[in-house]
Amino acid sequence: MPDIVLFDDPILRVQLLPLTYTRPIAAIRCGIRTISQKWEEALQTTVSFQTETYLSSKFPAKISEDPLFINGALCPNAEIVQELNRLAPRSGLISEKNEILAVRTDVFWNAAKGVNGIDLATYTGNLTLIRNVWDIFSFNGAQIKADFERITASKSSLPISDPFTHCYNPDQIFIEEGAVIKASVLNAENGPIYIGCNAFIQEGSLIQGPFAIGESSVLAQGTKIRPNTTIGPFCKVGGEVSNCVFFGYSNKGHDGYLGNSVIGEWCNLGANTNNSNLKNDHSLVKLHSYFTNSLADTGLLFCGLIMGDFSKAGISTMFNTGSVVGVSVNVFGAGFQNKHIPSFSWGGAAEGITEYRFQKALEVAKDTVNRRGVTFGGAEEDILRNVFEETQLQR
Template identity: 30%
Template sequence: MLIAVFEDDLASSLQPLTLTRPSFMIRCGAQLLYEKIMSELEGKFVFCARGEVVEAARERLSGLGEVVSTDDLRALASGEDLLLVNGRWLFDKSLLRIGDECVALKDGELVYAYLRGDDAEKIAERCRSLPEFLDALRAELGEFRVDEARILRYPWDLIEYNREEILNDLKRLKRFKAWREPASIPGAYLVGENDFLISSTAKIYPCTVLDSSDGPVIIDDEAVVMPHSYLRGPCYVGRETWIVGGKVSASSIGHVCRVGGEVEETIIQGFSNKYHAGFLGHSYVGEWVNLGALTTVSDLKNDYSSVKVPIGGKLVDSGRVKVGAFIGDHVKTSIGLLLSTGSVIGVMCNLVTSGEPYPKYVPSFTWYVKGQVRDWIGVESMIEAAERMMARRGIRMSEAEKRLYRRLYEETREERREFAERVLRS
């Protein structure tokens, strides 16, 4: 069976997280979205990504499956039975009905579709793009509803579902390898009766508290939890990540991060630093972000009203009382920076505090220093700074990633100009 994980037009509603990656490469729980699918299904995988990110995604997914543009249907016309899986679906194998050809929908959105190889080939041959292919499937195959499916529509959905996804990923991770007995951790205090999954290569120092009262605590390979750290589940600490003190609760911290201070109900994609004091709550942080000491995110309005978040040029009501910030890749903040409730920060921004909360939306590649926009900083200087940070973790920025950032820089040029004019007027 051919398994095609695809992203659709609504991937843009998950920006800034999807500016630099396909929607199925976002983290929720302990795993990236595509990892959940690959850990449950066997077959040949194809990943269908937007053209602007396909080249960078192809490098990252090398060896896992073919990566093609959503405008290229040749990989789907292989003659094999085809299972199409929406990359924004928090995968649940129990909802699959494989056998009869079908299209599964949630609130009108395609969750997955299954069709036999000869039909897949015939339909693909007469369609020019994946959206056209999906529309043809809905017109020709039987549809049914899967109301239990959880489809990501906005960035705050990731925070909403993260607790449950840590529990779901726990079951998958238990199958992959043996984990260390918690009783073999001298000097650490273990509280609660839920699971502790601790890698045999993780180092847990004395005077740490691991609390599973509200959910499992998962600490992956070569992670380090330093003294005076409090981890409250459900919580995931990724490979080679350091928790350097403070409180981390109900959060997923990706691989190779450095995290301290107070972190609550937050996801960090990976390779990012929040080493010092400061609060980060109900937020999502991309890769290669450095949050300066005392950077603080507001996740609750003083009047306890629903938080509105800038999405696609409009303020969208999240319907939630607690929403923090959504921060794109390669963002840097100065010491003492204050981010407003429901903030969105684009990729490669450099923010230096003015002593007041920042605007709710800052376009990608903006250098905003003490209330002024520095628009003479070019993309090549930003890429060089990003390369220096990545080199500290032994990672090189690929040429495909550089081309992606240069393209994004040009695409967001007008947006930055309008932002700078608004700042001047204010």
């Protein structure tokens, strides 16, 4: 098999900001796994990334004499994998919208080069391509189901030993090694429930599938999980959560509502933080677009909060319907916050917003990471510095 390189489509990368300021597209989590993890499992191989230069030290590319470049926003399925296995050198696969899905070539290639000289075939089957930030939570339920089938196909679930936990449709509930569940209700009648290794479901939690919780994450006492929600690894989540994706290492440990939202890594939502996900007039939600620097129509009735990595919200913070918070933002204060808060901002709508000094933001980021036993090194510092400089004109 050729080396697999997951490339960032330059247009999609901008449409997926602020989440792609700090990661390649393929490192986005949708369903149980990140897109890159899905491809590794589907193809039974390791992958590498073709991304922005400042990200490449942390997410390097491994390009051999016979690489297969796959769009990093594309989620695998059996039909696509079959088509990719048929690709000959100097051939490619495009969507019916003329989006580049894959290119196999014996020369150096990137998406900016286009597909001149490549023998193209059009893929007309089922397709899940993450084109916009709201696609992440919109596609999440279906991706949980797809990942669940792949992950559990050749494995057996551990039994639930707690006598006070009640399960509906237990055949669609999978428990990994070390997970603990106490006095909770798990309802998998409308979709599977996946409990990752060493996860802890505390007393009184109510869970409706499709749902996934990653390694060593915790659901606090009395948490209400509504369908199509993913909690990535090493998170702590409480309150009421509906159709949300937490990438990993982020906390919403207290009461408060979060709906139709995407939360990056190393974020924290203070106690009683709430978001609106439905407008009072029931009109379609518009969301800040980094591609047009204006509001984009999502076409959705329900759309909540998109938050980039290392951002934090103070207690009782209120987010409007369709809010976007950039990277390393410290937002707090009374009233609803602005619908777009640029990266490295400090303050809130009522108090006013100033620039978050880079050195202070860096110290907080290092402490946030190191206290979890994870190394914050030079690559991570360079990424944040680059984002700070790239986003200065937004503040």
